[in-house]
Amino acid sequence: MSALTCFELSIQDHIAHLVLSRPTALNTMNMTFWRELDDVLSQLHQGNQARALVISSTGKHFSAGMSLDVFGSDIAMDDQTPEGRAAIVDMLAGLQATFTRIENLRIPVLVAIHGGCIGGAVDLVTSACLRYASADSFFCIQEINIGMVADVGTLQRLPKLIPMAIAKELAYTGRRMSADKALQYGLVNEVLPDQASALAAAMQAAQEIARKPPVAIWGTKQALHYARDHSTDDALKQMGWLQSGIWSNAHVQEAVSAFGAKRAGDFPELAVLRSFKD
Numbered sequence: 001m002s003a004l005t006c007f008e009l010s011i012q013d014h015i016a017h018l019v020l021s022r023p024t025a026l027n028t029m030n031m032t033f034w035r036e037l038d039d040v041l042s043q044l045h046q047g048n049q050a051r052a053l054v055i056s057s058t059g060k061h062f063s064a065g066m067s068l069d070v071f072g073s074d075i076a077m078d079d080q081t082p083e084g085r086a087a088i089v090d091m092l093a094g095l096q097a098t099f100t101r102i103e104n105l106r107i108p109v110l111v112a113i114h115g116g117c118i119g120g121a122v123d124l125v126t127s128a129c130l131r132y133a134s135a136d137s138f139f140c141i142q143e144i145n146i147g148m149v150a151d152v153g154t155l156q157r158l159p160k161l162i163p164m165a166i167a168k169e170l171a172y173t174g175r176r177m178s179a180d181k182a183l184q185y186g187l188v189n190e191v192l193p194d195q196a197s198a199l200a201a202a203m204q205a206a207q208e209i210a211r212k213p214p215v216a217i218w219g220t221k222q223a224l225h226y227a228r229d230h231s232t233d234d235a236l237k238q239m240g241w242l243q244s245g246i247w248s249n250a251h252v253q254e255a256v257s258a259f260g261a262k263r264a265g266d267f268p269e270l271a272v273l274r275s276f277k278d
Contacts, residue, residue: 016050023059065119114195
């Protein structure tokens with residue numbers, strides 16, 4: 001993969017760390033951001049070097065959301081013809097698909113948030129598994145403040161994380177929600193004193209995840225996401241098929257042995273994915 005301009009990516013001890021690295025631009029999401037994020041996620045999904053992904057940021061804010069020039073010369077939002085308006089549907093589907101890649105990544109995704117998490121950044125963090133926030137963090141569905149509907153996942157995912165009435169309040173008013181309120185309503189897992197502490201908490205959780213059998217973590221993520229969108233009865237049936245497909249006596253014995261000996265377990269990585277296009 002070519003050098004990144006909007007991010008920095010490192011992988012160490014089975015943990016991938018993706019850092020938004022345009023602080024002077026408030027880490028806004030320009031077209032390069034979308035292309036690079038899509039490429040990074042594809043690389044991590046197909047490979048097996050990482051067992052967890054941590055996303056963090058730099059500068060004053062986690063991200064101020066979509067760069068307004070995205071809707072300028074690069075993408076024309078044509079509202080003058082039926083054909084132009086129809087094209088908006090497919091354009092938005094592409095943006096939505098990038099954040100859905102976060103949700104569907106084979107490994108858990110954890111986010112360390114500081115400062116403002118605004119507009120498109122709320123779309124991003126709600127697609128992750130775990131969220132750790134610094135005390136100065138705030139969340140804002142900014143789209144309503146600029147005359148549009150949030151359209152890349154916030155309105156679909158946020159109500160599954162916090163009470164519907166609170167999601168509606170944020171979406172209708174564009175108010176800021178503080179880190180303490182986000183914790184109270186269940187949006188974030190923990191509020192830490194500062195940016196460094198939030199990142200440390202996310203890394204600690206990622207380290208714990210990375211010590212577990214990767215295929216068991218994969219199966220757990222599959223089951224949780226299925227259960228979220230299906231009935232309990234359907235999810236239990238799916239669980240039976242899932243468990244039967246990935247069950248390993250060897251993994252269980254190794255996990256129990258490692259726990260008793262207070263050592264790291266030795267587990268195989270997920271298989272590298274091969275595409276018919278490769």
